Amino acid sequence: MPTLLRLAVRNLLQHKRRTLLLGAAIATVTMLLILLLSLLSGMRATMLRTATTLMTGHVNVAGFYKITSGSAAPLVTKYPVLLDMVKKQTPGLKQVTTRVRGFGKLISDESSIQSVLSGILIAEEPAFREVVELNSGKIDDLAGPHTLLVFEQQAKRLGVKVGDNVTLSAATFRGVNNTVDLRVVAIAKDLGFLSSFNVFVHPDSIRELYELDKNATGVIQIQLKNADEAENVATFLRKTIGDAGYRIMDAKPEPFFMKFEPVKREDWTGQKIDITTWQGEASYMRDTLNAVQNLTIAVVAVLVIIIIVGVMNTLWMAIRERTKEIGTLRAIGMGKGYVLAMFVTEMAVLSFSATGTGALLAVAVALAINAAHLAVSDSFALILMSPTLQLAPNFGIASLSLLAIAVATTLGALFPAWRATKLQPVTAMHSSN
Numbered sequence: 001m002p003t004l005l006r007l008a009v010r011n012l013l014q015h016k017r018r019t020l021l022l023g024a025a026i027a028t029v030t031m032l033l034i035l036l037l038s039l040l041s042g043m044r045a046t047m048l049r050t051a052t053t054l055m056t057g058h059v060n061v062a063g064f065y066k067i068t069s070g071s072a073a074p075l076v077t078k079y080p081v082l083l084d085m086v087k088k089q090t091p092g093l094k095q096v097t098t099r100v101r102g103f104g105k106l107i108s109d110e111s112s113i114q115s116v117l118s119g120i121l122i123a124e125e126p127a128f129r130e131v132v133e134l135n136s137g138k139i140d141d142l143a144g145p146h147t148l149l150v151f152e153q154q155a156k157r158l159g160v161k162v163g164d165n166v167t168l169s170a171a172t173f174r175g176v177n178n179t180v181d182l183r184v185v186a187i188a189k190d191l192g193f194l195s196s197f198n199v200f201v202h203p204d205s206i207r208e209l210y211e212l213d214k215n216a217t218g219v220i221q222i223q224l225k226n227a228d229e230a231e232n233v234a235t236f237l238r239k240t241i242g243d244a245g246y247r248i249m250d251a252k253p254e255p256f257f258m259k260f261e262p263v264k265r266e267d268w269t270g271q272k273i274d275i276t277t278w279q280g281e282a283s284y285m286r287d288t289l290n291a292v293q294n295l296t297i298a299v300v301a302v303l304v305i306i307i308i309v310g311v312m313n314t315l316w317m318a319i320r321e322r323t324k325e326i327g328t329l330r331a332i333g334m335g336k337g338y339v340l341a342m343f344v345t346e347m348a349v350l351s352f353s354a355t356g357t358g359a360l361l362a363v364a365v366a367l368a369i370n371a372a373h374l375a376v377s378d379s380f381a382l383i384l385m386s387p388t389l390q391l392a393p394n395f396g397i398a399s400l401s402l403l404a405i406a407v408a409t410t411l412g413a414l415f416p417a418w419r420a421t422k423l424q425p426v427t428a429m430h431s432s433n
């Protein structure tokens with residue numbers, strides 16, 4: 001093996017131009033692959049972080065309460081008992097919060113908008129401050145009664161600024177129209193699609209609007225140490241809470257507001273618990289990520305095919321140029337297996353060196369992009385749920401990419417190297433090439 005390595009390095013140095021061109025191509029493909037995977041990973045991390053801050057936990061214990069069979073209210077009644085159970089029995093638990101949910105019309109002096117209402121106790125959700133960036137106002141003021149946080153586009157449509165009053169109107173779950181006056185205490189920067197319809201208020205404002213008591217909430221949101229365990233935890237909680245005597249709704253990967261009409265048509269009354277994951281509550285995000293992932297796979301496949309074809313063509317040329325060398329080596333006793341190993345080792349040295357260089361360049365470019373806080377277009381920000389582009393390179397992505405490209409290019413060298421072993425020593429030594 002040391003002899004093969006020395007021969008490989010010597011041959012690569014002897015043909016510097018070809019080595020540099022092929023190495024640059026392999027390094028570029030590696031860099032592009034890592035950047036694409038880092039982009040996908042960054043999108044997932046950004047979208048997950050934003051979605052689990054604005055509208056969902058990793059796992060959600062919510063439900064519907066039906067006064068009559070034809071009604072549906074997104075409520076969990078007598079929730080403190082259920083909250084205590086969740087805190088004690090959820091595996092991998094990081095944090096638990098509760099939010100009151102609802103729908104209503106925000107009415108200003110100039111306009112009105114329909115909004116999804118989230119009642120948030122700002123003191124209990126430190127992550128909210130890290131994700132939501134304010135244009136004006138103070139986020140701590142949301143801790144007071146009858147307060148409201150809206151986003152930029154919502155404020156423009158309503159024609160309001162911090163300190164202005166708006167009226168929140170909705171029909172109670174008993175069918176009676178009710179209103180609550182709110183004061184705008186903060187205007188936040190837009191965070192894509194989710195910020196176009198979500199507004200945040202103090203939970204008591206929603207309870208007052210819907211005439212609810214203190215023991216009613218909309219959802220218990222569970223943050224896990226590992227978001228990838230969400231489905232397993234949801235399955236565990238469905239069984240655990242069901243065994244405790246609660247009626248559990250069938251699992252459907254949909255946002256809660258899409259379940260109103262189906263629940264209204266079901267013939268039952270009272271409380272049912274609906275346990276969902278972030279993938280279901282933000283299902284459009286999952287579809288977006290799948291589309292980007294499929295596109296990435298297609299691009300990577302094309303790049304790998306191109307580079308393998310390039311490796312094979314380059315090696316064919318190298319074999320033609322070194323026909324006499326191969327004949328001489330065979331004539332002095334080098335076996336066919338050794339000739340094959342020599343060419344494969346040469347390509348392996350080049351591949352791993354080039355992919356290592358490409359991986360380092362990719363990480364450097366990704367870190368530079370993150371440091372630059374590059375702004376994205378409004379249409380892309382709508383999907384990404386962030387005004388800036390963030391890549392998430394990591395050791396796992398870089399290692400897998402490096403290994404995949406290096407192995408693929410080395411394997412691409414097998415066929416031409418095998419053909420080289422078929423050359424007859426006498427014929428090869430008298431070749432004019």
